[in-house]
Amino acid sequence: MSELLEVDGVEVSYGRGRAERRILHGVSLSLAAGESVGLIGETGSGKTTLARTILGLTRLTAGSVRFDGETVSGLGARALRSFRRSGRLQYVFQDPLQSLDPDVTVRDSIGEGLRIRGGLTAPDVATRAEAALASVGLPADLLGRVPGQLSGGQRQRVAIARALALQPRLLLLDEPVSALDAANRIQVLDLLRTLGTDQGIAKLFISHDLGSVAGVTDRIAVLFRGDIVEVGSTRDIIARPQHPYTRLLVGSATTLTGGGVDRERRRELRQALADHG
Ligand SMILES: Nc1ncnc2c1ncn2[C@@H]1O[C@H](COP(=O)(O)OP(=O)(O)OP(=O)(O)O)[C@@H](O)[C@H]1O
DSSP states (O other), X not given: OOEEEXXXXXEEEESOGGGOEEEEEEEEEEEETTOEEEEEEOTTSSHHHHHHHHTTSSOOSEEEEEETTEEGGGOOHHHHHHHHHHTSEEXXXXXXXXXXXXXXXXXXXXXXXXXXXXOSOHHHXXXXXXXXXXXXTOOGGGTTOOGGGSOHHHHHHHHHHHHHTTOOSEEEEESTTTTSOHHHHHHHHHHHHHTTTTTTOEEEEEESOHHHHHTTOSEEEEEETTEEEXXXXXXXXXXXXXXXXXXXXXXXXXXXXXSOOOHHHHHHHHHHHHHHO
């Protein structure tokens, strides 16, 4: 199967000289068109760094990122701008206020990327914005509101609609529900499960919480201290986790196991992890 996204041996460091710290140690990961994959790792493991590298925002020191047949990691500033304008790869942040301007209406916010990309008349942009809003289950009467007049769950849906309006091939969703309360979290995850499947949009869910993405992904990749330590179908990862860190994740996710592993077992797994690293 030809891959939509191919991350191959990516290394990223921050700082220089003595202060240099390697964050990603040769990460490889691929996604096919329409596939839904979870990238799971604890805080500081390098998830956002990997997302930023895929977007071409962070420079890699080794390896490559290919997307939709193009080597993104090799693009110069100008080519990168044009790649971003194309909208083929969209990023949804944990906090919707990071992608939404507080003074801009929902209508203009969703239409902005389309206007920047060009090629559509103003009425076409408006129609696409309305359709995108409807596709995330929100009514058209929200179009005239600004983000401060929306609930947290509505804001995140608007941020998703804004990304969808550009008809991307891949959505990078960085902790898309962790800022939401429990009820909104379930609703937005429910939306994300089916969203884009008809159009073959691939989704990469980035999260520290295996439980919250298990129901929406085909595969899971586990990132631990800058290395992908395990990749497999979501079902296999949950039923037969191999790496000690994955076992700890599965054991801690009470929603998956109905109870989680007991304290003593978690202590053993933490010890195994310490021995591992
Ligand atoms: N611009 C930067 N300069 C220096 N160090 C950075 C920079 N960005 C991130 N880091 C460091 O790189 C490591 C990985 O950070 P990253 O944000 O990728 O982790 P993460 O897995 O996304 O964590 P979280 O779940 O907390 O968001 C952390 O130790 C962080 O402090």
